[in-house]
Amino acid sequence: MSSFSTTYRVRRGDLVRYAGASGDFNPIHYSDRIATAMGLPGVIAHGMLTMGLAARAVGEWAGGPDRVVSFSVRFTSMVVVPDDDDGVEVVFSVEPGEPGADGLVPVSVTATCLGEAVLGRASALVRDVQPR
Amino acid sequence: MLDDLVGHDLVAAGVYEVSRAKIREFAGAVGETSPLCFDVDAARAAGYADLVASPTFAVIPAFRGLGEVMGRIGAPLERQVHGEQGFTHHRPIVAGDVLTTTATAERIRNVGGNLFVTVSCRVSDASGETVTTARSVVVVRGEGA
Numbered sequence: 001m002s003s004f005s006t007t008y009r010v011r012r013g014d015l016v017r018y019a020g021a022s023g024d025f026n027p028i029h030y031s032d033r034i035a036t037a038m039g040l041p042g043v044i045a046h047g048m049l050t051m052g053l054a055a056r057a058v059g060e061w062a063g064g065p066d067r068v069v070s071f072s073v074r075f076t077s078m079v080v081v082p083d084d085d086d087g088v089e090v091v092f093s094v095e096p097g098e099p100g101a102d103g104l105v106p107v108s109v110t111a112t113c114l115g116e117a118v119l120g121r122a123s124a125l126v127r128d129v130q131p132r
Numbered sequence: 133m134l135d136d137l138v139g140h141d142l143v144a145a146g147v148y149e150v151s152r153a154k155i156r157e158f159a160g161a162v163g164e165t166s167p168l169c170f171d172v173d174a175a176r177a178a179g180y181a182d183l184v185a186s187p188t189f190a191v192i193p194a195f196r197g198l199g200e201v202m203g204r205i206g207a208p209l210e211r212q213v214h215g216e217q218g219f220t221h222h223r224p225i226v227a228g229d230v231l232t233t234t235a236t237a238e239r240i241r242n243v244g245g246n247l248f249v250t251v252s253c254r255v256s257d258a259s260g261e262t263v264t265t266a267r268s269v270v271v272v273r274g275e276g277a
Contacts, residue, residue, distance in 0.1 A: 008163060014161070017160070017161045018161045018162070020157070020161075021154075021157045021158045021160070021161035022158065022161070022191060022192060022195075023192060023195070024191075024195070025209070026209045026210060026212065027209070027210055028210055034210055038210055038211070038273070039273075046214075047214040047217065048188060048191050048214065048217065049161075049162065051188055051217055052161070052162035052186065052187075052188040053162055053163065055162070055186065055187040055188045056162050056163055056164050056186065058187070059164070059166060059186070059187065060165075064166055064168055064178075065159075065164060065166050065168060065169060065184060065185075065186050065187055065224075066168055066178070066180070066184050066224045068187040068221070069220070069221055070218070070219060070220040070221065071187055071188070071218065071219055072216070072217065072218030072219070072267070073216065073217055073218070074215065074216045075213075075214050075215060075216065075217075
């Protein structure tokens with residue numbers, strides 16, 4: 001099985017949309033004033049949005065979101081999202097390993113924003129892989 | 133005492149009813165394009181009872197449990213930073229599921245004024261079967277940090 005890479009762009013509006021969809025209304029994800037008061041460089045993306053995009057990449061690689069049996073990540077760096085039209089790009093790479101005896105395929109995922117890894121130890125187990 | 137929280141089950145009040153609208157809304161918010169998340173006929177053709185939730189949709193019921201723990205700790209939302217997250221799905225969440233969340237604080241450590249809180253959440257369906265287990269590490273940044 002071959003690896004898979006994809007790039008998703010994240011803009012401020014995406015954070016607002018994710019906040020509403022997930023119910024995570026932590027103001028560091030929409031207010032520069034509160035984010036900087038908390039010592040952050042600015043508004044940052046929800047870690048769970050980054051993880052959600054990574055899971056989407058795994059699902060796209062595997063042939064469907066229902067094939068992702070497990071997925072875990074560490075949030076190693078922040079995705080700072082500027083208040084402009086361009087937002088910021090996050091590059092995801094899905095690297096499959098050898099299937100286990102249970103048929104599940106271990107997958108490691110990298111996520112990079114402005115050259116920095118934003119997820120660490122991101123690994124999934126995937127069933128019934130049918131790459132596109 | 134925070135230590136008293138560790139190891140005890142906290143059941144989030146009420147249940148979380150999974151709607152088609154929320155599955156579509158969440159899938160849209162992460163840019164998901166799979167018809168399983170949007171088209172009931174496609175989901176049924178794939179053998180599911182209804183629309184299939186994206187893999188990280190489980191954060192919604194899981195955070196109901198996490199919120200119980202963070203509420204007991206008294207951690208304001210803006211001081212919370214997500215450190216780690218994991219999900220193990222016993223089956224995909226589907227529309228129509230009625231989910232109960234049981235949270236257990238596994239560990240609470242104070243490192244340099246910051247609290248590292250590890251919480252495990254079991255999300256179960258109406259028949260009591262585990263659908264998903266979620267494990268979260270949340271860092272509560274200290275006032276001086």
